[in-house]
Amino acid sequence: MPTLEELRIRLDDVDEQMVRLFEERMSICEEVGEYKVKNGRKVLDRQRERDKLQEVAGKVSTDFNKKAVQELYDQLMSMSRKLQYQQLVKAGALGRLPFIGVSSLDDKNARIVFPGTEGAYSQAATKNYFGEDCNNFYVRTFRDAMEAIEEGAADFAVLPIENSTAGSVDEMYDLLVEFENYIVGETIIPIVNTLAGLPGTELSDIQRVYSKGVALMQASRFLDEHGDWQQISVANTAIAAKKVLDEQDKTQAAVCSAYAAKVHGLAVLADNINDDQGNSTRFIVATNQKIFLKDAKKISICFELPHESGSLYHLLSHFIYNDLNMTRIESRPVEGKNWEYRFFIDFEGNLADPAVKNAIRGLREESINLKILGNY
């Protein structure tokens, strides 16, 4: 039996020849690319690719090798397509993306909408991004905020998209698909909740606690120590604070930020009651224009998948081959289609970058309903 060393020398020898053939193959593919640029031919030729896969499978012996050589050629042809997209970019034939690069957001005198009420975390995020003195107002729901920017009642909306421990805000993902609004910025705000009540309230007075469902959940260790308190979920932590103020009832308290308590004239009865210290929420800044900041570094897109096994895997290869770092992937059901999914992907890049144009071009050709949600 040969030693591992001997076997590896034989492998190195095969690889020497294989790499040479690989370079030759890529160079012929480049010539094919030139031909396609000149003649306006599409890069992806599904029939030719299918034929090639059948051909190479016919040339090998075992079932394992048939599968493997098809995977190998799937990858080789995918590389060749990526090379050809790059040639299209260089030839200026890739076309423009429908987004306009801007040097800064036009936020002078801008009206900014957020969901909730005065003192909401969304307001804190608004001031963090646009400055303490920005012109901001609130509406009741996430949908109301998306409508306000779509209609032009506001120039920007600030909305929560993800919490560091609770995960995605599912509703926002669905709204980003539904509305023709785009993400132009993001900001992260620490979530530190308190128990707040009317001044003079004792813990022993309390019978009912109001807050956003997820905020109640995230303070469950503290709240479980008072198991007799009724927990009632409302749309927003600051709305809970306002309710406690409005109803002037010392049996009621709110789980909300110290800032919301202050805005609504409540006293902090217990500070920092979250189970998890270091909790934070990421907010997006959205607008109704297809714009992106020229120094934007992150892109969010979504698409549906064709019904083929392995298709997500092949779509993700567009990030790999264009050297783009995928930072997040989420799936949500497609409305009206039971058990079908839409994928949301964040990756690093700028829409002006040829590698990004490449990847998006390839993804658009091979997925369904691709939408660029923003570059920020």
Added chain:
Amino acid sequence: MPTLEELRIRLDDVDEQMVRLFEERMSICEEVGEYKVKNGRKVLDRQRERDKLQEVAGKVSTDFNKKAVQELYDQLMSMSRKLQYQQLVKAGALGRLPFIGVSSLDDKNARIVFPGTEGAYSQAATKNYFGEDCNNFYVRTFRDAMEAIEEGAADFAVLPIENSTAGSVDEMYDLLVEFENYIVGETIIPIVNTLAGLPGTELSDIQRVYSKGVALMQASRFLDEHGDWQQISVANTAIAAKKVLDEQDKTQAAVCSAYAAKVHGLAVLADNINDDQGNSTRFIVATNQKIFLKDAKKISICFELPHESGSLYHLLSHFIYNDLNMTRIESRPVEGKNWEYRFFIDFEGNLADPAVKNAIRGLREESINLKILGNY
């Protein structure tokens, strides 16, 4: 300039040689596999793989080709590993998975726990899976149900995992990671909600509507027609029905199933009020034993990702090369680690199948904290 036809003939010629080298390479890798089986060597040799990637990159000219040839060899070495895992399986050296195959679930006289109260959709799912006359009881929360089976207070738990329009039940995913309980079955139940109140209630009497938050959301078109109704979310649709019965107040109504209304002696005031017809929820059946049905067809696993760009893509290749069809992917934040994610994947297969053992072996070696959640 050569024609497309001429270029393709040259490609075919290169491919002829390449495929021959590919077969030769796989055959040497098989010899390496035999050596490793005999000598108890690990399949994955990270250093050797890193050296090989550097070596092949050094042999090609452009940046594009360097990247591409490394991807190609990443894939070739991944194939070689999969081949070697198969050899380990054949040699009986792959080891056993810690799950025991059973012909049927031991559900005679079994006690089955579900969350909510009498009339909950979880109870409907329980009866659908275990039969109308099964011995079932309820606890308040999902966590309570998981604890009941962990402690042995119940033999099985029936819990919602995914809704066809609202998506994943995030909390259940976190609980499956936390508890040493395993999925052994699943069942899908149509969700048809009604508005239910005390007998004799008129729509005009109603001031407050109780239900699970997601059920209120999914009936928003109907409820928005009565914008003056206060909507209050409680843990479960059947708990809402019980509350309306208990409080005997005609200004209150519940959004719940017709079955929950009947169980709690309420009248159906409006039938089928969901926005989306055809809504359904998938429930899992969990137990505290590491067992799987011998005819089980779906496997759920989860793992965390090492911090390397592209690592999800490479992990997914284990499904492709073992010919396993991935049906679902979800991500959730890892508790205590801000902005890090755990991935949940469903794929078709049975734990007794060598391809599945292969894939899980490879995934376990290349991911962090892989857990098999069940085979059902």
